Amino acid sequence: MLKYNIMEQITEFFEKLFSVASWPARWCCGNWTEFHGWLYIVSDLAIWAAYFVIPILLILFIKKKPSIPLPTVFWLFGAFILFCGLTHLIDAIIFWWPAYRLSAMLRFITATISWITVVAIYKYIPVALSLKTTKDFEAELLERKKSESKFMGLLESAPDAMVITSSDGKILMVNAQTEQVFGYGRNEIIGKEVEILVPERFHHEHTSHRQGYVKHPKVRGMGVGMDLFGKRKDGSEFPVEISLSPLKIVEEEAIIVISAIRDITKQKETEAQIRKLNENLEHLIIERTSELELALKKEKAARIEMDQNQLRLTFLNKASNMLASSLDYSETLKNLANMVTPEIADWCAIDEVEEDGTVMRIVVEHVDPEKISLAYELQQKYPSDPSVPGGIHEVIRTHAPELYPCIPDEQLESLAHNQEHLRLMHELGIRSVIIVPLLNRDKIYGVLTLGLSDSGRLFDENDLEFAKELARRASLAIENAKLYKEMQDSNAELELRVAQRTTELEAINKELEAFSYSVSHDLRAPLRSIDGFSNKILKDYSTLFDDQGKDYFNRVVIASRHMGHLIDDLIKLARISRIDMNKEEINLSAMAQSIISELKESNPERTANIYIQDDMIITGDRNLLYVALHNLLGNAWKYSKNKSETVIEFSTIQKDGQIVYFIRDNGAGFDMRYVDKLFGAFQRLHNLSEFEGTGIGLATVLRIIRRHHGTIWTESEVDKGTTFFFTL
Amino acid sequence: MMKHSEKIILLVEDNPDDELLTLMTFRDNNITNEVIVARDGEEALDYLFGTGKFTGRDMNILPQVILLDLKLPKIDGLEVLQKIRSNLITNLLPVVILASSKEEIDIMKSYQLGAYSYIRKPVDFEQFSIAIKQLGLYWLVFNESHSGIALAK
Numbered sequence: 001m002l003k004y005n006i007m008e009q010i011t012e013f014f015e016k017l018f019s020v021a022s023w024p025a026r027w028c029c030g031n032w033t034e035f036h037g038w039l040y041i042v043s044d045l046a047i048w049a050a051y052f053v054i055p056i057l058l059i060l061f062i063k064k065k066p067s068i069p070l071p072t073v074f075w076l077f078g079a080f081i082l083f084c085g086l087t088h089l090i091d092a093i094i095f096w097w098p099a100y101r102l103s104a105m106l107r108f109i110t111a112t113i114s115w116i117t118v119v120a121i122y123k124y125i126p127v128a129l130s131l132k133t134t135k136d137f138e139a140e141l142l143e144r145k146k147s148e149s150k151f152m153g154l155l156e157s158a159p160d161a162m163v164i165t166s167s168d169g170k171i172l173m174v175n176a177q178t179e180q181v182f183g184y185g186r187n188e189i190i191g192k193e194v195e196i197l198v199p200e201r202f203h204h205e206h207t208s209h210r211q212g213y214v215k216h217p218k219v220r221g222m223g224v225g226m227d228l229f230g231k232r233k234d235g236s237e238f239p240v241e242i243s244l245s246p247l248k249i250v251e252e253e254a255i256i257v258i259s260a261i262r263d264i265t266k267q268k269e270t271e272a273q274i275r276k277l278n279e280n281l282e283h284l285i286i287e288r289t290s291e292l293e294l295a296l297k298k299e300k301a302a303r304i305e306m307d308q309n310q311l312r313l314t315f316l317n318k319a320s321n322m323l324a325s326s327l328d329y330s331e332t333l334k335n336l337a338n339m340v341t342p343e344i345a346d347w348c349a350i351d352e353v354e355e356d357g358t359v360m361r362i363v364v365e366h367v368d369p370e371k372i373s374l375a376y377e378l379q380q381k382y383p384s385d386p387s388v389p390g391g392i393h394e395v396i397r398t399h400a401p402e403l404y405p406c407i408p409d410e411q412l413e414s415l416a417h418n419q420e421h422l423r424l425m426h427e428l429g430i431r432s433v434i435i436v437p438l439l440n441r442d443k444i445y446g447v448l449t450l451g452l453s454d455s456g457r458l459f460d461e462n463d464l465e466f467a468k469e470l471a472r473r474a475s476l477a478i479e480n481a482k483l484y485k486e487m488q489d490s491n492a493e494l495e496l497r498v499a500q501r502t503t504e505l506e507a508i509n510k511e512l513e514a515f516s517y518s519v520s521h522d523l524r525a526p527l528r529s530i531d532g533f534s535n536k537i538l539k540d541y542s543t544l545f546d547d548q549g550k551d552y553f554n555r556v557v558i559a560s561r562h563m564g565h566l567i568d569d570l571i572k573l574a575r576i577s578r579i580d581m582n583k584e585e586i587n588l589s590a591m592a593q594s595i596i597s598e599l600k601e602s603n604p605e606r607t608a609n610i611y612i613q614d615d616m617i618i619t620g621d622r623n624l625l626y627v628a629l630h631n632l633l634g635n636a637w638k639y640s641k642n643k644s645e646t647v648i649e650f651s652t653i654q655k656d657g658q659i660v661y662f663i664r665d666n667g668a669g670f671d672m673r674y675v676d677k678l679f680g681a682f683q684r685l686h687n688l689s690e691f692e693g694t695g696i697g698l699a700t701v702l703r704i705i706r707r708h709h710g711t712i713w714t715e716s717e718v719d720k721g722t723t724f725f726f727t728l
Numbered sequence: 729m730m731k732h733s734e735k736i737i738l739l740v741e742d743n744p745d746d747e748l749l750t751l752m753t754f755r756d757n758n759i760t761n762e763v764i765v766a767r768d769g770e771e772a773l774d775y776l777f778g779t780g781k782f783t784g785r786d787m788n789i790l791p792q793v794i795l796l797d798l799k800l801p802k803i804d805g806l807e808v809l810q811k812i813r814s815n816l817i818t819n820l821l822p823v824v825i826l827a828s829s830k831e832e833i834d835i836m837k838s839y840q841l842g843a844y845s846y847i848r849k850p851v852d853f854e855q856f857s858i859a860i861k862q863l864g865l866y867w868l869v870f871n872e873s874h875s876g877i878a879l880a881k
Contacts (some may be wrong), residue, residue: 529745532853564851
C-alpha cells in the first residue's frame with residue numbers, strides 16, 4: 001500500500017475515482033447475512049431518501065418564506081444533509097459497485113460541508129439567539145397592532161390628508177381626509193402610484209423629485225416656494241401644501257414617505273383676497289402718494305411763486321428807492337433798465353415819447369453787453385413800423401400793455417423784412433416779450449420793453465403784472481422829476497421876484513425912513529419959527545395988539561404946538577412898523593400897574609377904582625406892548641376924567657378857547673356907528689377942546705397888536721364907557 | 729466984559745429963523761458973548777481951521793462952545809463933529825448938538841463922536857428959550873473959569 005508516494009497515490013486516486021477494479025463488492029467482503037446486508041442497505045437507502053427530501057423541503061420553505069432569517073445557514077444545512085444522504089447512498093451501492101474511491105471523495109466533501117456548516121452555525125449562534133420566538137412575535141405583533149392602530153388613529157384623525165407611500169412611490173396607506181379631499185375611496189388608490197393624485201402636467205417632474213427625495217430623505221416641506229396642486233378624482237385641481245417626512249421601516253430596510261397634504265384653496269383664496277386688498281391698498285397708496293406729490297408740487301410751486309413774489313417785491317422796493325433817488329429822469333430810466341436786465345429780463349429797452357409824438361429809444365440793456373449795439377442797430381436799420389399792429393407803437397396808441405409769452409419762429413420770420421433783419425432779431429433773442437406803457441394820468445411818457453431770449457424762461461401773466469407795477473412806479477418817478485423841475489424853475493422865478501420885491505421894498509423903506517427923518521427935521525423947523533416969532537411978538541410987542549390980536553397969536557402958537565405933537569406921533573407910528581421885534585416873557589399885569597400909577601400921579605386929584613387881573617403873562621416885545629398898553633390905559637384914563645369916579649378894569653375872558661384881554665372904562669364912550677374910523681390914523685371921535693389927542697394912538701395900538709399876530713376890537717356906548725378887546 | 733467977549737460961541741445953523749431965534753434967546757438971557765454964525769458945515773470948519781474965507785484969522789481965538797445943528801448943507805453936522813474931534817487944535821472943544829431930530833441914531837452917533845450934550849430944538853419956543861438959557865449959563869457963566877483944556881481933564 002505504501003509503495004507509492006503520496007502524489008502518485010493522489011493522481012491514481014482521481015484517475016481511478018470511478019474504477020471498481022481493485023475492490024470487491026461489499027457483499028463479497030465478510031460474512032454478510034442477507035438480513036444483515038439488506039438491513040444495512042435498506043437503512044442506508046432510507047437515510048439517503050430522507051436526507052434527500054429534507055433539503056428539498058428546506059428549499060421549498062426558504063422559497064416560500066423569503067423573510068426567513070439566516071438563509072445561508074439553511075442552504076449549508078441543506079447541502080450538509082444532502083451529502084450525508086449521498087454517503088449513505090454510496091454505502092448501499094458499494095454492496096454491488098465497489099467505488100470506494102468515490103465513496104471517499106463523497107465523504108470528504110460531506111466532511112468539508114459539515115464543518116463549514118458547523119462554523120456557520122457557530123457563527124450564527126448569537127444571531128439565532130436573538131431571533132424571536134413565536135411568542136415574542138406574537139407579543140410584538142400585538143404591540144405592533146396596538147401602535148399601528150394608534151398610528152392609524154392618528155392618521156385618520158389628522159386634519160390633513162395623509163398619504164403614505166413606499167420609496168418607489170406606491171401608495172401604501174391613506175386616511176379618511178385623503179378620501180374626502182381627493183374624492184377617491186382608499187381602495188381605489190392604495191397600491192397605485194402617488195402621481196394619481198398629481199395633475200398630469202407635473203407627473204414627470206414629480207416622479208424625479210420623489211426619487212430624489214428617497215435618496216436624501218428628511219423632514220421638509222414639498223416644493224417650497226412653488227405653487228403645488230392636487231388632482232381630484234373628478235380631474236379638478238386644487239392648491240395644496242405638502243410636508244414630507246420619511247419613515248424608516250426596520251424590517252424592510254426601506255423607507256416609506258408620509259405626506260401631509262393640505263387643501264389650501266381657502267388659504268389661497270384668502271391670500272388672493274389679501275393680495276387683492278394689498279393691491280387695492282397699494283393702489284390707494286400710490287394714488288395718495290401721487291396726490292401728495294401733486295400737493296407737494298403745488299406747494300413747492302406756490303412757495304417758489306411766493307419767493308418770486310418776495311424777490312419781486314424786494315426788487316420793486318429797490319427800484320422805487322432808485323427811482324426816487326434821482327430827479328434826472330433820463331438817468332433814472334437808464335438805471336432802471338440796468339437793474340431790470342439781469343434780474344427780470346434778458347434785455348430791456350426804454351423808448352421815450354416826445355411832446356410831438358416822436359418815439360426815441362433812450363436806453364437799451366442786454367445781459368450780453370455786446371448785444372446792446374445790436375439792439376440799436378436793429379432799431380436804426382429797421383425802425384418799427386407804426387402801422388403794424390402790436391409792438392411799441394400800438395402800446396403808445398392804446399396805452400394797453402402787451403404780453404407775448406412765446407413768439408414762435410414763424411412769427412419772427414413773418415415780421416422780418418429780410419434775412420439780416422431776422423438774423424438780428426434772432427441774435428438779440430426775441431422769444432418772450434412784455435411791452436408796458438409809462439403812463440401817468442393818461443399822459444404817456446414812453447414804453448418799457450422787456451425781452452427774454454432763448455434762455456428757456458418765458459414771461460407769464462405774473463411777469464406782466466410785475467412789469468406794469470414797475471412801469472407805474474417809473475412813471476411816477478418821471479412825473480415827480482418833471483414836477484420837481486417845474487417847481488424848481490418856478491421857485492427860481494419866484495425867488496427872483498421876491499428878491500426884486502425885496503429890493504423895491506427896501507428902497508421904499510429907505511425912502512420912508514428918509515421921509516420920516518426929514519419930517520422930523522424939516523416940518524418941525526417952520527413950526528418952531530411960527531411958534532417962536534409969535535411968542536416973540538406977544539412978549540415984545542404986546543402993546544401993539546388988542547386982546548383979539550393977542551388971541552389970534554395965541555391960537556397960532558397952540559396950533560403950531562399941536563402940529564408938533566402930530567409930527568412926533570406920526571414918526572412914532574412909522575417907527576413901530578419898522579423896528580425889529582424882540583420877544584420875551586412879559587407880565588402885562590405888572591406893566592399895567594406901573595402905567596396906572598404914572599397916570600394917577602399925573603392927576604392925583606381924581607378918584608379911581610382900578611382892577612387889574614394878576615399875572616397876565618404873555619410873550620411879546622416889551623417896548624411895543626408898553627406903548628400899546630400905555631395908549632389903551634391912557635385913553636381909558638383920559639376919557640373917564642369927567643366921571644366922579646374912574647373905573648378901569650384890565651382882565652381876560654375865554655372865547656373860543658382863546659384868551660381875550662380887555663380894558664374897560666366907564667368913560668365918555670363913542671357912537672358905535674363910527675367904530676370903523678376908530679383905528680385910522682388922525683381919526684378922532686372927540687374934539688380937541690373936549691379931549692386932547694392927535695388921533696394916532698389907536699392906530700399905533702392896532703399896528704402893535706397886528707405885529708403880535710393878534711386882533712383888536714371894541715364895544716362902546718356913549719356916556720357908559722368903552723371896552724377894548726384884544727388877543728395876542 | 730472983555731472976558732465974556734473973548735468967549736466966542738460958534739453957532740452952526742443953516743436955518744435963518746432958528747439962527748435969529750437962538751440969538752434972540754441969547755439976548756433975552758443976557759448972553760452977550762460974541763456969536764460966530766456958520767451957515768453950513770464947510771463954513772464952520774473953515775472958521776475953526778482958518779481956511780476958506782477965514783484964512784488968516786487969529787487962530788489963537790477958539791470958540792468957548794460950539795452949537796452944532798446936524799442937518800447942514802454941504803457937510804453935515806456929524807461930519808463936522810468928526811473933523812473937530814480928529815484935529816489936535818479943536819479936538820477938546822465942547823460941542824453941543826442942537827438938532828430938530830430926535831432919532832436915536834443921531835443921538836447915539838453924536839455922543840459917540842464926542843458931543844458934550846444933545847438938545848432937541850422944541851417947537852415950543854418957551855421951552856427952547858429955557859434950554860438955551862441953561863446951556864449958556866452952564867458953559868459960559870458957571871464954567872467961566874475953566875479953559876477948554878481944563879475942561880478936557
